[in-house]
Amino acid sequence: MSNIRVRRGVLASSLALALFAPSAFAQTSSTTSGNSQTNQQNQQSTSSSGQSADQQKATKLQTVTVTGSMIPRTEIEGPAPVVTITGEQIKKEGFTTLWEFLDSLPQVGQQSEDPAAWGSTSVNARSVNLRNLGPGFSLLMIDGHRIVDYPQPLSAQSNFQNYNNIPTGMIDHIEILASGASSIYGSDAVAGVVNVILKKNYQGDELQVTGGGATRGGRAYGDINFFGGKSGENWHVLYNVEKSNRSALWGSDRPYQDSVSDAGYGAWGPADRMFGYQYDAAGAIGLSATNAAGQYITPPTGTCSKFGNNFALSNSHTVNTNGTQITSVTDNGSFCSQPALFKDWVLTPGSRSNNAYLSGEYDFSNGLQVYGSMALYDTVGISNTQLPVFASGEFYDQSTGQVINQAERQLTSQEMGTAGNTTDHEQNWNLQTGLRGSFDDSRFNWDLNLNAQKYIVHEDFTGLDQTAMNNFFLGKQQGTTTDSNGNTIPVYNMNWQQFWNPITPQQYSQFAVGGQNTSSSWLDQAQFRMNGDLFTLPWVADQPIGWAAVLEAAHNGFQLSPDPREANSTTFQDPFDEYNTGGGTRQRYSLGNEFRVPLLDTVTWTISGRLDKYHDASRADVARTWGTGIEWRPYSGLLVRGSYGTNFKAPDMQAIYQTGSVVPVGDYIDPLQCINAIKAGQNNSTWCSLVQRPTSQYYLNNTGGSTALLPQTGHSWTYGFVWQIPGVEGLSFSTDYWHMGVDNAIEYLSPAQVLLDNAGCLTGQQANGTSGLSPYTAHASNSAYCTLVNSWVVRNASGQLVSVKSGPLNEASLYVSGIDASLDYKKQTEYGDFTGTINYTDNLSYKQRVLASDPLLNTRYNYVASRISWIADWNKGDWNVSVSGVRDGSMRASNYGNCNVLPNGIQPSMLTVPNGAQSISTGICQVTLNGVATNIPDSVYWGRTPVWITWNTSVAWQINDMTKLKLTVSNIFNRVGAIPYYAGNFEFVTTGQTGSEYNGREIFLTFDYKLD
Template identity: 70%
Template sequence: MRHAIALRRTTLVSALSIALLSPLAVQAQTATAADAQSSSSQTSSSSGQPDQNKAKQLQTVTVTGSMIPRVEVEGPAPVVTITGTQIKQQGFTTLWEFLDSLPQMGQPPQDPASWGATAVNARPVNLRNLGAGFSLLLINGVRVVDYPQPLGAQSSFQNYANLPSGMIDHVEILASGASSIYGSDAVAGVVNVILKKNYQGDDLQVTGGGATRGGRSYGDINFFGGKSGENWHILYNVEKSNRTALWGSDRPYQDSVSDAGYGAWNPADRMFGYQYDASGAIALSATNGNGQYITPPAGTCGKFSNSQLSQSHSVSTSGTQITGTTDNGSFCSQPNLFQNWVLTPGSRTNNGYLAGEYDFSNGLQLYGSAALYDTVGISQTQLPFFGYGSQFYDQTTGQTINALDRQLTAQEIGTSANTHDREQSWNITAGLRGTMFDGNFNWDFSLNSQKYIVREDFTGMDQAAMNNFFLGQQMGTTAGGLPIYAINWQRFWNPITPQQYSQFAVNGENTAESSLNQAQFRVNGDLFKFPWVDESVGWAAVVEAADNDFLLSPDPREANGATFVDPFYNDNFGGGSRQRFSLGTEFRVPIVNSLTWTISGRLDKYHDASSADIARTWGTGLEWRPFDSLLIRGSYGTNFKAPDMAAIYQGGSVVPQGIYEDNLQCIDAIKAGNTSSTWCNGSIQRPQSQWYEQRTVGGPNLVPETGHSWTYGFVWQVPGVEGLSVSADYWHMGVDNAIEYISQGTVLQDEAGCLTGYQADGSTGLSPYTAHVQGSAYCQMVIADVQRNAAGQITSVQSGPINEASLYVSGVDASLQYRLNTEDYGNFTTSVNYTDNLAYKQRVLASDPLLNTRYNNVASRVTWIGTWQKGDWNASLSGVRDGRMRAPGYGNCNTLPNGIQPSPVTVVSPDGTTVNTGACQIGGANVADTLYYGHVPTWITWSGSIGWQINPETKLSFTVSNIFNRVSSIPYYAGGFEFVTTGQTGSEYDGRELFLTFDYKLN
């Protein structure tokens, strides 16, 4: 028990609370208490064993989640920590890669390779599955500026990928709400990155490696050091790294459309082979007025790279039987459609960091730091292509042409046509700190300025010049109103040269920037002491002022879509500013020696174009230590997120829409008895004269998103077993009034319902519209969002964010840790960590039912780690297990062997949810078929490292990530682009990666 008493205020709670659920976490807790580690060699050789002699003399530190310095590194809510060295030992090359491995993280909120994705080179985190904007990134306790480009063309977020692990001393993660301490965004928690400081000497680290399956080559050179004088200290860090992109061509199962799960193959696919035209994998095609493909001249397809002659067939069915097939003609297809698509973007980075402190003789300390991050991100999803989807008359052949499609190749372009995001970000801080009132209170005043600039270089197209190149100038119209062209079939059917391509090629540049300037004054100290307790009442306060700005500047030529388009045919613009003033305070009150109460409150005042004004949040927590070896804790707090800047100020992304369902005209047609109206079919390609512009704009009427969170649990060092500890915490958090972007499909459906009181039931019947009350504010909004011409055809649809969604999540974190020191065999540690996401309840609109979709994501994750150290050697072996999750197609009827798929019969339950009855139908007739309840199986990977301290100056480390070279399988009903199920955080296509690190201490 003496040992437990000695540890109570130092390593007991630190060691027990490792809810970190990440390999090597067991070694990390000492970093929290020792905010400054004296050398990298000490960090690298750490085995996680606390220095028992020094433990009793631990100084107070400020731990993430509180403003009051304390001796205990544990508070009422768990904070988890890991060092930068340990991050690198696991093979992580950026902060984001490490954070994404934590079980507290949900599915990444952005797939970088998705067609049309924005911010493809940035990486947000999804703490507790609440979303990208609900966690707060701090560097040395200071809020970080938002990434300039919006996520999914919609919302602001912070980028975790531009921070290389070589500059990190340690990272603290609070996976619980903390708005009463940090203000907006800290709804799901806080990630606080502490950069290196107080280092003596110079150190050079060189790392190289990559994936054994190919791609993802990595090289990193990191030089850091520090110098000290009698009253000054400086630290400097320069790092250069290069990570090559992982392309579809690097993974054979990723570059072909036919890699989709067999359950996704329809009848034509199964009879004739996977139909490339059905998957958008056309390399070269032309269709006549009857919709038939015009057969290319002999040998045409072979002239183009990644092209082969394919034949298109359609299959007619009746019930469960195939009644006939139609030969639609031949065209050139791309068998490896995704070979040029990037699975993981590459990056080249050059980063520098300089920090220093100067102590005046009167107790004042001047400090400052400057960091510059320079990154070039490399990505691509598709090469430029020529497409003309409206009917016209071809004078050259004397026939009507329905559509032309032609994928350009790298050989024709003359370059790989990659997109390069050239990013620069700097962060400058200057401050002064000292004491007052005879040293009873500490104060700290700091100024911080940050700016983030992204210049996105891409290959654009002059649409009008491209049309002229292949079609020539329009030569009038036919009597029926069709435009007349004379196609240059020689150019169309044969490869062109880079010189010809230059006639319509355009290089474009989108620019985005964001800035954050902030001032902060902090004060903390002891107020008084109750006579019956040993500790004083602690108090802290903070006053902040901040100014945010952002600006989206697309290439100005994008305003004219006829002469200039970017690869994704979108146009994101907007900009604005926000000022914030904040006041917060916190008290730490020892009720008795074994019971401590913490309470905090904060007020944030906003000046911007939204309806946000004043946000008030508060939080409280209890820590009870009935025994020296046991901590029982709990916390509660209210949280908020101010409407993000993109949601308020985005000027609009404009995307032309040619395939859509017009719900209003569909309802009118059904009323008139026309049950075959094409307006009821959302898969028909409209003539270009019937296209409309889809606009996504910000919402100035938005108000802050509000939330709450609570945790309770325990940390226990098991008596009688030295080094054995366990912890468990239940957590719950929710968001109300959340911002949800209403899709254009929802706007059209609700516009029709609000105007008519009906919704289309398929294309044959109508049912009452009950989603919203006619005449309500919501109905007035969506009616105004749809613009129509005199003929009633849609000309534009505007959609954007509204405050309606709700999301509630809860779960359990638990950990077990054991430490064993031996004289002959070295020191051993082991840790097993577990997170179970018990609930994920969500609704998009206030009228929607609150559904628990827990199993649509990974419900549980377990990680484990074993470490060993003896003399100059150390090693680790770790593993990650992701629980299973529902596979694509879950709950649908099984596909019949001939490829026909029945539809499940559903009913609406009393709570408004849709429930499968277990029956399947085709055309209203029951079919003897079963529902598919497939799951993506559990995912387990192992990683390891070994290090050798060759001499006091030199160390060599070898790391293997994913030892058994596992890659995910393709689920039966998976289709699309990334056929593996990326919802499993651990599932991947990278495979095994090897890294060798050489560490040399120069002096």
């Protein structure tokens, strides 16, 4: 039996009759599988009157189960829009992973953590951010069953599910419901559900081999996929093995040498522009030492060149200004910079994967069917680790008789004898078995499913023994002394020979250490489903009330096990400085019901409800959700629909059980001491500015989870229509308005926010820089919030900070809304068959507040507000040609609404005025000239990123019945994102738009051979 495929969009015109007039379409229609239950329902659709199969096919359309409902139905479309895409279409558009494809959909927003970001805790995984609500608010399922969480936390904070390890060769199709569905699926389905349907019905054997890569270099790709199926009289087995390899994209593959000169002031300040693009930023220093005055000590002649092309001699300058004028330039000495700082940085991590999947079914003679499947996803991911850096604090050097403010030494891969990269070894098992059948003459169907999953990550990284490294360059400590400011500093006899010259791998081994972080997560779940037809209302012809119920029990948990040596930072250092510990378990019991009620021949009402009971360390107890939907079909070519539902997300297990870390903080503002200083008339107090404090004034930042967390609650609604346009055969249009929100959302308070609120709660005031005070009205002094943050801050008798706790609490709110639209067309001609789909999403609002007292602001244009995707197909004989693309709308650029940098590099400041508890911008830029504030007219920057468009194509040739070739080109015009004018980050950073990237054009050739 063949499967109907709905192309990207809400409606395929070939299904129009099935959507609106199923009885008329029954003779030619097949079914699409929403989960593994569908085949059973199809097999069990027998007539109680004893009609033959051929007679039934002419009078009754077989039912399907579509994501978003548990009740099989004859129509593909329901009360809420569901997008269905085949695995073949994913490949046609040039995507080699499921995540890459999902990231191109109009319903998907920006990823919350860049995998190339320094300190990323999920370098080998990818999350999906439906509707920009955040990765944790969407649910990933495979064949209708929940998937285990990725073991490592996203941004070191929250749980999420990995969309990057599901091989595309195993996918039959995916169904995406981009609206809340907690009343059907429970927690996490706040923004929607992605249901991946694996291949089920296949007979024979097939081999697919794909190879290619980026024409600009890097991202070499190879994939071998073997799959097949065998059947007997009452059994069927499907098997799939896939092996793929994707090389990493390195910074050296995208040097952006043609763009550096065009980079704006965010990347290159006034000193850089005056003296040629010098790499004098702190992160770009390769080898340097500064004296007590902060000036660089010039390296011995030829030092930098000894390190090959890793280092280059650079001079440091400080530009002195007076208002709009540069008055002088101070020479701060020379050092060895890293002109190729990012050449060993991973822009896109590489991976090697070996995946296997086996499923089977066996039919007993009594109508029972037993089924099961086994899947193993084994992945090795390669990401960057910044090579180890030796950096001293202030010390007295006996060998030169001077105080050294800081000595910094970047090790190179040649010295280490290794690239020093981080490698993630991942294994994910998914085992399930089940039994299903029917009763009451096939009127009711039931399915009992048992599922066990485990996900393990071993992360190998390049660490170092900090004490041994210090001894190597500084020697043993010789005691202490006092500097000119009265601070006690250590005394060393530094080994300058080893500092200024390259070392050997043998020398590096004296302090080199390899580390391994391990994390695991698991999910065991049992599910019993039942559905069937209850009775028919007297006034509704031949449309019985449908009913479905589900009973679930689940046990899941996680464990973070970092290298135990990381607990002692003096002997062992993790280059990511992420010491995440914790672990815990959770039990859940759930009961859900759904009814589909034909109120009239043209009106159908759906209502669902679910109860989830939790046992864990949080305050989550019972979550109750409900949803409802309406469908009105006034005639066979029009569907008017709407839905509403309440949603929830259980407290994040990482937020509950993380035991966190303790990190010394020496660069901070103390708002309480700042307020006290202003009250005492000390308006220039250093406590009001972000400065590096002496060692004696450091405080300890304690981070960790909270057992006081509550579930995050939400709601969603949609309304729209699907229309088969009259007079134009094969043309259909749909549009839906959607709205969803989250209250009581978990927000991670930073130490700075905790200190700010602590000072406000204690004094009722807040500082406006160093100039004055204004009332603090964010929280009442006797509120529960103030009690909490005050308990998080510990001071000694003199008022100096000792420790500050920071972490998660239920405070934030987020509401989003927008419009989806889709246009679909199909035409058969003598020149071939043409199909086309255009999809459009406009995010009308993105209203967010972090704290309950914050205003609810619409920050829509800080994100890509609109996105369009399209695909057109032509088929004739043995040929198929596909053209597709994505258009990302504009968004506000870096520095939007702030002051333009002047041509000479001076940065004016925005004039602000007090407004109650807040300071607001006046839109006037100022500089201080001879002590007098001077306005700079027309100096506010209103820059926006350009629209981003990429095109893809594929050409397939069916050589014979057994052999097929396909050429796929992604990003036809080789577009690579430009450096934003005011982006002050790595030179390979692109515009920040979801689709903007640095991969460039990629070409793939696929050979497909049917073995039998």
